[in-house]
Amino acid sequence: MCGICGCGETEVHQHNHSHQGETARLVKIEEDLLAKNNTYAAQNRAYFKQHSIFTLNLVSSPGSGKTTLLVETIKQLKDQFPIAVIEGDQQTEHDAERIRATGVSALQINTGRGCHLDAHGIGHAVKDMSLEDNSLLAIENVGNLVCPSSFDLGEAHKVVVLSVTEGDDKPLKYADMFYAADLMLINKVDLLPYVDFDIERCISYAKRINPKIRIIQLSATKGDNFIEWLDWLRKNINENRN
Ligand SMILES: Nc1nc2c(ncn2[C@@H]2O[C@H](COP(=O)(O)OP(=O)(O)O)[C@@H](O)[C@H]2O)c(=O)[nH]1
Ligand SMILES: [Mg+2]
Numbered sequence: 001m002c003g004i005c006g007c008g009e010t011e012v013h014q015h016n017h018s019h020q021g022e023t024a025r026l027v028k029i030e031e032d033l034l035a036k037n038n039t040y041a042a043q044n045r046a047y048f049k050q051h052s053i054f055t056l057n058l059v060s061s062p063g064s065g066k067t068t069l070l071v072e073t074i075k076q077l078k079d080q081f082p083i084a085v086i087e088g089d090q091q092t093e094h095d096a097e098r099i100r101a102t103g104v105s106a107l108q109i110n111t112g113r114g115c116h117l118d119a120h121g122i123g124h125a126v127k128d129m130s131l132e133d134n135s136l137l138a139i140e141n142v143g144n145l146v147c148p149s150s151f152d153l154g155e156a157h158k159v160v161v162l163s164v165t166e167g168d169d170k171p172l173k174y175a176d177m178f179y180a181a182d183l184m185l186i187n188k189v190d191l192l193p194y195v196d197f198d199i200e201r202c203i204s205y206a207k208r209i210n211p212k213i214r215i216i217q218l219s220a221t222k223g224d225n226f227i228e229w230l231d232w233l234r235k236n237i238n239e240n241r242n
Helices: 020-050 066-077 094-100 119-129 175-180 189-194 199-209 226-240
Strands: 053-059 083-089 105-110 135-140 157-163 183-187 214-217
Touching (some): 020 053, 053 226, 066 226, 083 119, 157 175
Parallel strands (some): 053 157, 083 135, 157 183
16 A cells, blocks of 8 residues: 555555545535534524523633633622533543632533534533523633634634734634634733734734634733623623523
């Protein structure tokens, strides 16, 4: 078998022949998978609407500060709204434990080798959680700027978190994610004096990909501008209420 592409040729050869049949088959599998996911996502969205549950899907690379942001958010808002969290990680219960320490219930989904949460898994999680009406449900997706962009979970908004230690060019490199998100949180702004991160360049790249994206710069640990994020949340939760 060809050692370069595994196409069945008896030896390594120049790749001037076509793999169109195989490509078409893979595209079809992916389309079917996403179509199935969209059906489950629509069911989740209908359930969230029926119960006025404002649902966010937090996406980012690992370590941008999603769990820290959620813990601080819960501390500030848990007396104003019922809140629940679904945590997605390949392994461990660590993040769910960090959330539970705030007194809010959290369900951990371990995806094993999986690189994203899907709508079917969220549907099952929601059944197990007895969520309150007129509440906030935060879903922390698996840390990864690629696959979670394609999987609708039934959320009201994807919120992409980008920290200033990751580089200001990420909106261009991972365009699908920044196109799919309605809100970008630029986190860890307390570290700006120590890193080479051009905020204005980052914002212009994000807007080039998604002109409608809303952007909030904040620090989850030091509290800079956290109020703007809390105000956005409060406004949206209230508008979502019955
Ligand atoms: N300096 C600074 N560190 C932060 C901030 N937010 C999170 N971190 C740190 O970033 C690391 C990863 O945070 P975590 O919440 O686990 O990220 P996650 O993987 O996206 O959930 C932890 O050491 C946090 O304390 C911030 O605003 N500023
Ligand atoms: Mg986390």
